Amino acid sequence: MRLLLAIIVCKLLRLIGKLAGKGSSLPGKYALKICPDALGRIKLPPCVIAVTGSNGKTSTVEMIAAILRADGRQVVYNEEGSNQIEGVTTLILCNSSLGGKMRGDVLLLESDERYARRSFRWFHPTHFVITNLYRDQLTRNGHPEWVYNAILPAIHPDTMLVLNADDPLVSCFAQEHEKVKWFGLNECAISTKEHHGIYHDGARCPVCCGRMEYRCYHYEHIGHYRCADCGHHRHDTDFAVTALDLENGKLTLDGETEISLAFKSIYNVYNILAAWSVCSLAGVAPPVSAQVINNYILKNGRMVQFTLGAHHGTLLTSKHENSVAYDTNLGYIAASKSPCEVLVMVDAISRKYFTGETSWLWDIDFGQLNRPHVEKVILCGKYVNDLALRFGYTDIPPEKIVCCDTASQAAGLLKEDGDSALYVVTCFSDRDKLLSLVKKEEG
Numbered sequence: 001m002r003l004l005l006a007i008i009v010c011k012l013l014r015l016i017g018k019l020a021g022k023g024s025s026l027p028g029k030y031a032l033k034i035c036p037d038a039l040g041r042i043k044l045p046p047c048v049i050a051v052t053g054s055n056g057k058t059s060t061v062e063m064i065a066a067i068l069r070a071d072g073r074q075v076v077y078n079e080e081g082s083n084q085i086e087g088v089t090t091l092i093l094c095n096s097s098l099g100g101k102m103r104g105d106v107l108l109l110e111s112d113e114r115y116a117r118r119s120f121r122w123f124h125p126t127h128f129v130i131t132n133l134y135r136d137q138l139t140r141n142g143h144p145e146w147v148y149n150a151i152l153p154a155i156h157p158d159t160m161l162v163l164n165a166d167d168p169l170v171s172c173f174a175q176e177h178e179k180v181k182w183f184g185l186n187e188c189a190i191s192t193k194e195h196h197g198i199y200h201d202g203a204r205c206p207v208c209c210g211r212m213e214y215r216c217y218h219y220e221h222i223g224h225y226r227c228a229d230c231g232h233h234r235h236d237t238d239f240a241v242t243a244l245d246l247e248n249g250k251l252t253l254d255g256e257t258e259i260s261l262a263f264k265s266i267y268n269v270y271n272i273l274a275a276w277s278v279c280s281l282a283g284v285a286p287p288v289s290a291q292v293i294n295n296y297i298l299k300n301g302r303m304v305q306f307t308l309g310a311h312h313g314t315l316l317t318s319k320h321e322n323s324v325a326y327d328t329n330l331g332y333i334a335a336s337k338s339p340c341e342v343l344v345m346v347d348a349i350s351r352k353y354f355t356g357e358t359s360w361l362w363d364i365d366f367g368q369l370n371r372p373h374v375e376k377v378i379l380c381g382k383y384v385n386d387l388a389l390r391f392g393y394t395d396i397p398p399e400k401i402v403c404c405d406t407a408s409q410a411a412g413l414l415k416e417d418g419d420s421a422l423y424v425v426t427c428f429s430d431r432d433k434l435l436s437l438v439k440k441e442e443g
Helices: 002-020 026-034 057-070 085-094 144-154 170-174 266-281 286-293 323-335 359-363 384-391 407-415 428-435
Strands: 047-052 075-077 106-110 127-130 160-164 180-185 212-219 222-227 239-245 250-253 257-260 303-308 311-317 340-345 374-380 401-404 421-426
Touching (some): 002 085, 026 085, 047 057, 047 266, 160 170, 180 266, 212 323, 239 266, 250 266, 266 286, 266 323, 303 407, 340 407, 401 407, 407 428
Parallel strands (some): 047 127, 075 106, 160 180, 180 239, 340 374, 374 401
Antiparallel strands (some): 212 222, 250 257, 303 311
């Protein structure tokens, strides 16, 4: 009876929430109060795929869902991004019958890395994708090794782990686990022999703290590594990007399938590879996956095209308090060829936590914007002075930098100024403050 009541309450609260424009966590919260073990009582689909990690969860899950649906599977997943246990509970109960059987062929879950152990206390995924672990939101997550230890209890012996072989910390999840598949990027044109970045989290082995040696780096600490002391190393891959031409937006998967990239970002490459890998394990034929991800444009707002005055703009969503997310987007801008202007906005650091902590700005390599084709850099938001101080320690000429207090002021300035390409780098917390002032393009 408790399960039945929990399902009914969850469905009713979700309906009310949709009408009121509210989120999807509250129904699950109340359902768990009524029946704390509700997730252990529901009969789930035979395939349960989970995705976690510091970056790339939402984009990877979206692509997995698109591929599986193209293969004729009925997929239920948390499209709204509610990835903690309350949101997961809402998703599962609202898609279950009153008898406690969930509809669909596949349950696909984006899981918050810190709370995966709570979500998977009562059930376990058949496939668990772990994308990467970086320094991310210090006020919430502390050190990446703390996040690793938070995820570890969520891993069940019967779960197939699908791991990023190029991340030395992620690869540690394979220790004493029998079911593991690996994905990674072969050495290619973008790989470097030297590390690039303000800090190097791969300098020491996550197993023994010995000296880590890299054959090549793809970005930050992601690459081909081996510990000189204990031998912890990059595993051979089961799924790989075997060729990559990022400049021309082409990659080859497993030596056979060529894919065109709508977004020429190394992040996009890894997200595509993770989706390709787990869908292959779920039985999707390569031609089906390839047809979906070829020139795939994300629907989740991570990248938005718009116009502002005579400017054609691209918003690149970057998590605040996550320097790797910023660095990859700044690298994307730095690699572009056409004249452009760049707007960086930090107005609210977090959507969930009040914090004025901005030390993470010093972990970001803003110096990548010191390129001739970057004509102007506009800084704005509540923390514009923090941004200005940080940019003062780059080699970007001061005359290229303009400061504005608000997104509205920055948009007004840009609207009256030129027609070059425009890139906006900001977080979900601040994204709509800019998008409300521009004309979004349908993609």
